[in-house]
Amino acid sequence: MDEDPCYRLLFANRVMAKDSSSTLSVDEFFDIRRLLNDYAGLWFGEDARPLMERRLRERVMASGADAFGDYIERLKAGGVAELEQAVEACTVNETYVFRQEGQLKAFQRRVLKQLERRERITIWSAGCASGEEVYTIGALVLDAGIFPPDKIRIFGTDISRRCIARARKGIYSASSFRSGGSALFERHFPRQSDGKNRMVADSLRAICHFRHGNLIKENDSSTLGNVDVIFCRNVLIHFDDTSRRRVVTCFHDRLTPGGFLLLGHSESLLNQATSFDALELDEDIVYRKPSIDDLVHRRSMVPKP
Numbered sequence: 335m336d337e338d339p340c341y342r343l344l345f346a347n348r349v350m351a352k353d354s355s356s357t358l359s360v361d362e363f364f365d366i367r368r369l370l371n372d373y374a375g376l377w378f379g380e381d382a383r384p385l386m387e388r389r390l391r392e393r394v395m396a397s398g399a400d401a402f403g404d405y406i407e408r409l410k411a412g413g414v415a416e417l418e419q420a421v422e423a424c425t426v427n428e429t430y431v432f433r434q435e436g437q438l439k440a441f442q443r444r445v446l447k448q449l450e451r452r453e454r455i456t457i458w459s460a461g462c463a464s465g466e467e468v469y470t471i472g473a474l475v476l477d478a479g480i481f482p483p484d485k486i487r488i489f490g491t492d493i494s495r496r497c498i499a500r501a502r503k504g505i506y507s508a509s510s511f512r513s514g515g516s517a518l519f520e521r522h523f524p525r526q527s528d529g530k531n532r533m534v535a536d537s538l539r540a541i542c543h544f545r546h547g548n549l550i551k552e553n554d555s556s557t558l559g560n561v562d563v564i565f566c567r568n569v570l571i572h573f574d575d576t577s578r579r580r581v582v583t584c585f586h587d588r589l590t591p592g593g594f595l596l597l598g599h600s601e602s603l604l605n606q607a608t609s610f611d612a613l614e615l616d617e618d619i620v621y622r623k624p625s626i627d628d629l630v631h632r633r634s635m636v637p638k639p
Contacts, residue, residue, distance in 0.1 A: 375577030462490030465501025491547030
């Protein structure tokens with residue numbers, strides 16, 4: 335039986351439509367990059383176009399768009415829901431318990447020691463992904479024994495609602511425990527009955543809190559109030575310079591005088607004009623907001639006219 339030529343034409347049109355939807359042009363890449371930058375502060379170099387194309391192809395189809403051009407129009411007109419999905423698709427949420435062990439030990443030994451006179455401590459993990467960092471920080475603060483549990487609050491925020499949901503669940507597989515710190519694991523992350531996963535202990539869960547948050551939306555962080563320490567590790571490297579300065583200014587505003595900012599090893603404020611003081615602690619650089627006494631002393635050192 336001969337094939338219907340109308341069927342062949344319909345099939346060819348569908349293939350062409352599929353090929354068109356799976357190709358991200360340079361101009362379309364620039365449009366999406368601008369939208370994601372405006373919404374979340376993220377910045378993608380031009381070499382990221384093939385990766386963005388692969389990761390957003392599923393969102394194009396899921397949204398019902400015919401092609402990337404149509405998807406861009408939906409991003410512009412559809413509010414934040416699809417923008418959140420696009421950000422989710424284009425970012426990697428890589429983390430695990432006790433990541434960057436040297437910095438965490440310096441935090442426990444040196445930073446907490448400098449804050450021990452405070453009645454309570456509040457810590458913010460900005461860009462916390464699936465929550466392992468938040469629980470690690472909480473475990474270290476509990477083990478330090480400086481603050482009673484009812485005076486400890488650890489907040490984790492992330493732009494990914496999926497990650498926040500996983501963090502609140504507090505159940506992790508072996509891949510989240512790939513570093514040192516086995517004693518910490520046993521105390522604060524007991525194994526479940528299946529012997530494979532670990533669950534956050536109730537005592538640790540009680541001091542850790544999670545919420546959705548966009549770092550370049552100041553209102554999202556203002557609800558946290560003032561904090562004593564901010565962890566923002568391996569997040570700012572994904573921002574453009576303007577967004578990075580904006581977020582660092584927000585961190586400075588949120589910190590109490592004498593509070594600390596800890597960044598990832600690949601991040602630095604040393605080449606950026608800020609109001610932070612850089613301190614070297616155990617071969618690691620941390621950033622401190624000057625205390626009231628620091629500011630008074632500096633003013634006293636200024637020659638009088």
